Amino acid sequence: MTDYLRYYFPVGMFAAAFLGFALGGNWVWLGLLTFPTLALVDTLLPYDFRARSVTNRKFANIPVWICALAGPGLYLMAAWWVFTAPEATGWQYLGAAFSCGWLSVLPLVPATHELYHQRGRLHRLVGRYAQVCYFDATREIAHVVGHHINVGTSADSDTARRGITLYAFTANAVVQSTREAWEIENQALEKRGHARWSIHHRLWRALAAQAAFQGLIFLIGGPVANGVALGGMFIARFWVESFNYFQHYGQVRVAGTPIRRHHVWNHLKPLSRMSAFEITNHADHHLDTYLPYFRLVPDQSAIRLPSVFVCFLTALIPPLWHNVVIKPALKRWDLEFANAEERALARAQNKAAGWEDWFGDEKQVA
Numbered sequence: 208m209t210d211y212l213r214y215y216f217p218v219g220m221f222a223a224a225f226l227g228f229a230l231g232g233n234w235v236w237l238g239l240l241t242f243p244t245l246a247l248v249d250t251l252l253p254y255d256f257r258a259r260s261v262t263n264r265k266f267a268n269i270p271v272w273i274c275a276l277a278g279p280g281l282y283l284m285a286a287w288w289v290f291t292a293p294e295a296t297g298w299q300y301l302g303a304a305f306s307c308g309w310l311s312v313l314p315l316v317p318a319t320h321e322l323y324h325q326r327g328r329l330h331r332l333v334g335r336y337a338q339v340c341y342f343d344a345t346r347e348i349a350h351v352v353g354h355h356i357n358v359g360t361s362a363d364s365d366t367a368r369r370g371i372t373l374y375a376f377t378a379n380a381v382v383q384s385t386r387e388a389w390e391i392e393n394q395a396l397e398k399r400g401h402a403r404w405s406i407h408h409r410l411w412r413a414l415a416a417q418a419a420f421q422g423l424i425f426l427i428g429g430p431v432a433n434g435v436a437l438g439g440m441f442i443a444r445f446w447v448e449s450f451n452y453f454q455h456y457g458q459v460r461v462a463g464t465p466i467r468r469h470h471v472w473n474h475l476k477p478l479s480r481m482s483a484f485e486i487t488n489h490a491d492h493h494l495d496t497y498l499p500y501f502r503l504v505p506d507q508s509a510i511r512l513p514s515v516f517v518c519f520l521t522a523l524i525p526p527l528w529h530n531v532v533i534k535p536a537l538k539r540w541d542l543e544f545a546n547a548e549e550r551a552l553a554r555a556q557n558k559a560a561g562w563e564d565w566f567g568d569e570k571q572v573a
Contacts, residue, residue, distance in 0.1 A: 210259045210501070214270045216481040217314030220245075221277040224310050228281075228288040228303070235288065235299050238281070238306025242313075246516035249478035254511065256475060261501035271484060271500075274318035275333055278340045279420065281307055282436050286428030289435060303435045308442030311340040316447055317484040321500050323347040324492075336413075339420045341443035344413035349388035355496055359460030359470045366455040369537065369553075370529075370560025373452050373522040380448040453518045454489070457537045459545070459552040466493050468506050469544040472536075474515035475505050487515050510536050510544075538565045 224238030261267050285303050289295065315337065322334025331347075338344045349364070357363035364383035367376045389410060393403040401407050424436050453472060460470050474487035485500040486492075492503055512518060513532065522528040541553045542565070554566055 210261050213481050218270050218273050224306050228284045236302035239309050242309050249476045249514045252477050254475045255477040256505045256507050258504045259501045267501045271318050271321050274314045275337045278315035278337050286424045286432035289428035289432040304438035307439030311443035312446045317486040321484050336416050339417050341447050342440050345388045348391050349384045352391050353387050359458050360462045365451045367452050369457040369556040372525040376452050377449045459549050461548045476514040479515050510539050
């Protein structure tokens with residue numbers, strides 16, 4: 208029973224944000240305050256390598272569904288708060304936007320990710336359109352058809368090359384992942400005999416969903432509510448891509464070769480696993496994309512990175528991220544896990560990034 212209940216932790220995060228809007232005033236910052244609290248506690252806790260004892264998929268999906276629906280619900284709650292608090296200050300509007308933005312990243316992204324990877328049509332539908340909360344209701348196209356095929360290769364916009372900073376990666380990923388999704392959809396339409404930008408393109412449905420959602424927000428709270436919502440969505444869109452930075456940073460794979468468990472970085476602190484529905488424990492996910500979150504088994508043989516929150520905060524200072532966190536991990540990855548072809552690619556990336564050569568004898572990586 209404990210293993211079922213632990214995944215209500217992210218539901219509690221949403222509850223805190225809803226409570227903040229219900230209380231009003233400066234309490235609207237409460238949703239965002241779950242971020243530093245979560246980061247601090249998760250960093251101090253030991254690693255969690257235990258597999259989950261969960262067998263009932265329907266019960267395990269309940270908190271996922273709650274979080275997926277709570278994402279759009281939080282924006283509607285924010286609109287209601289705007290309507291009932293005409294005296295609100297700019298500081299409070301900022302807090303409302305940041306709270307909506309943060310909760311749209313965690314736990315909403317892992318919840319939608321879990322749903323659109325499932326086989327049920329309703330699961331995929333909700334997982335797809337709940338992503339209006341971060342301007343990306345076509346996101347799963349590039350993720351499922353692009354990232355899961357191209358992970359670790361130069362074709363994958365979600366795999367950060369060595370030496371790139373969090374800031375440069377995030378800006379590029381927002382553009383590239385969007386373009387990739389649209390191009391994949393264009394090609395799929397052509398194969399079905401439709402024009403590339405025909406009415407059947409999922410982009411038009413995504414835009415219609417976004418317009419309808421903004422219309423509903425306007426009806427509840429007026430243009431100010433739309434301003435708060437758009438601010439939160441803008442924050443979330445970039446914050447979402449920033450967390451992708453830590454999932455595969457610097458790892459390499461030869462296109463067309465099998466995806467292995469070592470082509471993933473795992474972050475196995477307890478709160479990371481719970482709040483993200485195991486998305487930080489996703490080596491098995493890349494081997495079987497239909498595997499539900501609670502059946503993902505931590506890879507105890509993998510290199511241990513710190514909490515994903517530590518990774519995020521250190522990456523804000525690129526030299527700290529590169530020299531203290533990721534270079535030592537990549538050195539081990541290259542020398543202990545990568546095959547000969549991957550070591551050659553890794554060495555080339557190290558050279559391009561201006562990093563030191565830790566391979567030694569060149570013949571070993573030829």
